[in-house]
Amino acid sequence: MTINEIVERVADGGNLLENLRRIKPGSWQTASRVYAAWNVGVPIEGVYVNLMAGYGKESNDQAIFSLYGPDGNLLADERFQEAAYNGILNDGFFIPSRKMKMHVTSVAPLVMVNYSDLHVKTEGCSETYGFIEALDENTVEEKCVLKAVYGSENPGKGKRVYLLRENVVLEQLKNRDHDDLIVRACDLYNDHIFDADRRYLSSPSCAVRGIRRDVAQGVVRCQELTASN
Secondary structure (H helix, E strand, O other), X not given: OOOOOOEEEEOOOOOHHHHHHOEOOOOOOOHHHHHHHHHOOOOOOEEEEEEEEEEEEOOOOOEEEEEEOHHHOHHHOOOOHHHHHHHHHHOOOOOOOHHHHHHXXXXXXXXXXXXXXXXXXXXXXXXXXXXXXOOOOOOHHHHHHHHHHHOOOOOOOOXXXXXXXXXXXXXXXXXXXXXXXXXXXXXXXXXXXXXXXXXXXXXXXXXXXXXXXXXXXHHHHHHHHHHHO
């Protein structure tokens, strides 16, 4: 006898850290999985996803944008989760400590692109961020970013990925070690817009999508009782 574990939107923790503590480790969904569920009619208002944005620079001072999956996401690792949460929330441009940085950079990102290969638009944005948009004429690098987020190089016109601006990244990393990077949380919201620039993590709206720990524990207990009988 088996019982299917239920993936759901969890928001009752009041902030991102508490919401993550309410779900089973390893069940936090990535953007592409959330987007796939959205496309088949699952009602999802918006959630933080199991990706982490990294902003760095080359030795020639060229800015780089990266997206890290669950293996490199500090917020998904219980060893670093609380420190990363507090760092992103309280530091305008959080640069992880050496131990956290080594953890992130020890895994290959889902995508890593130079800003020079992106057409970052700034209409309607503040001075710190911009966006790339899904269009017919996206560059190869833009398509790689879109695929890492939505699971498709062509997710449909109007889909957007918001990120820090190049000049902001270079200014914040000026006089830093060459492998330092700024990290931010990521979410999907409002008609499937992706934001790789999230740092306000203490709002009740910082929901996640995964399997509740109490549900997962109940399934295990039920299976144990069934086996014993």
